Amino acid sequence: MSTFQAPKGTYDLLPPDSATFLAVREAIAAPLKRSGYGYVETPGFENVELFARGVGESTDIVTKEMYTFTTRGGDELALRPEGTASVLRAALEANLHKAGNLPVKLWYSGSYYRYERPQKGRYRHFSQVGAEAIGAEDPALDAELIILAVDAYRSLGLRNFRLLLNSLGDQQCRPAYRAALQEFLRELDLDEDTRRRVEINPLRVLDDKRESVQKQLTGAPLLRDHLCADCTAYHEQVRGLLTEAGVAFEDDPRLVRGLDYYTRTTFEFVHDGLGSQSAVGGGGRYDGLSEMIGGPALPSVGWALGVDRTVLALRAEGVELDLPDATSVYAVPLGEEARRVLFGQVTALRRAGIATDFAFGGRGLKGAMKGANRSGARFAVIAGERDLAEGVVQLKDLESGEQGPVPLAGLVEELRSRLG
Numbered sequence: 001m002s003t004f005q006a007p008k009g010t011y012d013l014l015p016p017d018s019a020t021f022l023a024v025r026e027a028i029a030a031p032l033k034r035s036g037y038g039y040v041e042t043p044g045f046e047n048v049e050l051f052a053r054g055v056g057e058s059t060d061i062v063t064k065e066m067y068t069f070t071t072r073g074g075d076e077l078a079l080r081p082e083g084t085a086s087v088l089r090a091a092l093e094a095n096l097h098k099a100g101n102l103p104v105k106l107w108y109s110g111s112y113y114r115y116e117r118p119q120k121g122r123y124r125h126f127s128q129v130g131a132e133a134i135g136a137e138d139p140a141l142d143a144e145l146i147i148l149a150v151d152a153y154r155s156l157g158l159r160n161f162r163l164l165l166n167s168l169g170d171q172q173c174r175p176a177y178r179a180a181l182q183e184f185l186r187e188l189d190l191d192e193d194t195r196r197r198v199e200i201n202p203l204r205v206l207d208d209k210r211e212s213v214q215k216q217l218t219g220a221p222l223l224r225d226h227l228c229a230d231c232t233a234y235h236e237q238v239r240g241l242l243t244e245a246g247v248a249f250e251d252d253p254r255l256v257r258g259l260d261y262y263t264r265t266t267f268e269f270v271h272d273g274l275g276s277q278s279a280v281g282g283g284g285r286y287d288g289l290s291e292m293i294g295g296p297a298l299p300s301v302g303w304a305l306g307v308d309r310t311v312l313a314l315r316a317e318g319v320e321l322d323l324p325d326a327t328s329v330y331a332v333p334l335g336e337e338a339r340r341v342l343f344g345q346v347t348a349l350r351r352a353g354i355a356t357d358f359a360f361g362g363r364g365l366k367g368a369m370k371g372a373n374r375s376g377a378r379f380a381v382i383a384g385e386r387d388l389a390e391g392v393v394q395l396k397d398l399e400s401g402e403q404g405p406v407p408l409a410g411l412v413e414e415l416r417s418r419l420g
Contacts, residue, residue, distance in 0.1 A: 009116070009124030015326070021127070023321050024310050025109055027156050028129040031148040037107040037131055042086040044111065048076040050085050053292045055261065065114040079113035083130040084261070084286065084302055085293065091134055092295040102135035103300070109307075121277030121312055130283075132302035134290075139234050142265040142285060142301050143241035149269065149281060149303055150247050156310070157319040161280060163247065164268045166223070166255040167235040168203070170287065171263075173228035178202055180221045188216045203256045222253040231264055238265055261286040265301065271309075273316030280313050281305030328419055329356040330372035330398075334365060334384035342383055342393070345411055352412050354419065373398060379415060383408075 006012050013021055048068055055062050067079040080086050087106055091097060096104045109129045116122055131148070133141050146163065153161055169177065181202045190198070190205075194213065197204050206217065227235070242249055255266055268282035283303025290298035314321070331346050333339040342358070349356040357375055359368035365382075372380040382394040382403075393411060396403040406414050 007124070009118035011123060011125070019323050019326065020311055020314075020321055021307055023323055024156065024307050024314075025127075025129055028149075028152040028305050028307075028310070029107060029109065030155065031151045032107040032131050035105070035144065035148060037105040037133075040087055040090060040106040040108050041110065042080070042083075042090050042108070045077045045079050046086055046089065048078045050089055050293060051078055051081060055082060055085060065116055067113050067115060080110075081112055081114045083108055083110065083112065083128060083304055084132060085289070087130070087132050087302075088134060088289060088295070088298075088300065089293060091132075092290065092293070092298075097135050097296070097298055103133040103141060104135055105131075105133050107131045119277065121274050121309055123308060127307040128281075128304040129307060130302060130304035132300060134300040135298045137287065137299035139237035139265075140241060142238045143245065145283065145301055145303055146238075146242060146267060147245050147247055149283075149305060152305070153269070153280075153310070156314060156321065158271075158310070158313055158317065160273060160317055161269050161271045161313065163249040164252040164255050164270060165239070165242075165249045166252050166266045167227060167231055167264050168256065168262050168266050168284070169223055169227050169231045169264065173226055173231055174223070174263075177221065177223050177226035180226065181206075184220050188213075190216075206254055207256045217254075220254075224253045234264055257282055257284065261289040261292065263287045267303075269305070271313040271316065274309065274312055277309070279306075280309040325355060325376055325378065327355050327357045327375040327377040328379065329354055329415055330359070330375050330377040330380050331356065332359045332365065332368040332372060332380055332382045334382070337385060338383040338388060341388060341408070342381065345381065345393075345408070348412050349415065352416060354412075354415055378419065381411065381415075 048066070051066060052062050066081050068076065070076055087108055091104055091106065107130065111125055111127055113125055115124055118124060131145060133145060150163065168174065182198055185198045185202055185205055190213065194205060194208065205213065206220065208214065239249070255268055256262070257266055257268060262284040264285040264287065266284035269280045270278040271280050272278060274280070281303060283301070285299070285301040287299040289300065290296060329349055331342045333342040346356050346358050357377065359371055363371065369380065378398060380396040380398055382396060387393055387405070388408070391408050392405040393408050394403055395406045395414070
């Protein structure tokens with residue numbers, strides 16, 4: 001037993017469960033790769049100010065949940081709590097927006113960190129796949145990203161998820177709503193931290209999950225009643241494109257999500273089989289974020305889908321993914337000469353694209369065959385001195401139990417044929 005354990009609120013991803021996580025990541029990324037999105041990878045930590053400006057100083061993420069530290073050189077850094085600000089920073093730093101082909105379409109996959117109270121579906125270390133389309137204001141782009149997320153979920157066999165949709169307006173129409181909301185919230189019985197939030201960003205209060213706050217929000221003014229004509233028309237175009245694509249959605253006038261940078265289109269995917277942590281992914285448009293972090297005006301839209309939450313949703317629905325076998329062939333040598341010859345055959349099989357493993361450690365036939373059965377392989381290749389003298393190996397079908405000799409020189413082609 002090791003003296004050390006994984007830190008509280010984290011988890012280790014190990015076989016065989018890790019194969020499901022990898023399959024989910026690949027399924028989410030697949031529609032993006034087919035739609036012009038290129039892969040980007042950013043550091044696991046960034047300047048604290050990047051998130052304070054972009055995510056928002058009034059958010060729980062910045063005020064309570066970021067892991068921050070000071071380097072020996074005095075730099076104030078934070079483990080990344082989300083992906084959008086980092087990806088936009090990287091795109092701006094590399095001047096991708098100046099290449100003349102907007103929007104810049106990027107996707108990413110990685111780990112993120114928030115100091116939260118651990119519970120099922122909420123970890124301090126979690127995995128996401130995200131996508132960002134930077135530098136274009138177009139309702140078709142918002143619809144594209146939502147459709148790609150829906151297609152990813154459907155490709156995994158997930159069915160019982162819901163898409164919540166809202167518009168948060170823009171700098172033209174949101175100030176009037178902000179004032180109306182503040183007037184309403186100032187009359188409520190709120191703690192001091194929440195009252196401060198009312199003055200900094202009152203929309204954050206709408207995202208407060210505490211029942212004591214939510215029950216007081218009945219009758220709060222809704223942003224949809226304050227949208228300007230441009231924002232209303234934009235939102236109707238997004239809704240229309242989704243409907244034409246066969247994507248069902250629910251209008252949720254209280255949906256604001258937990259980040260300050262969203263404007264106009266805002267959406268969230270929820271799954272009712274996950275209990276209180278029902279969100280499996282979400283995103284929206286963030287037209288002013290580039291200016292917030294020192295860049296030019298670059299209207300943009302994006303999303304992040306939780307790999308951990310998606311796996312939990314699949315389990316809740318009882319969906320078993322069709323995963324490729326980790327091992328198709330298992331080689332069992334009997335004797336030193338057979339060990340040398342079969343090791344060469346294992347290398348040849350792997351180079352031919354056949355997943356193959358080897359009975360390491362000099363085990364006897366009984367122990368090696370137990371290893372073959374545990375590996376999940378379809379076939380075992382067995383060879384001893386007599387087999388090699390005759391130029392053959394014994395090929396055993398581990399499902400049917402049938403076994404027979406196969407010419408050593410034709411082993412790769414024989415297995416390729418049998419495995420299809």
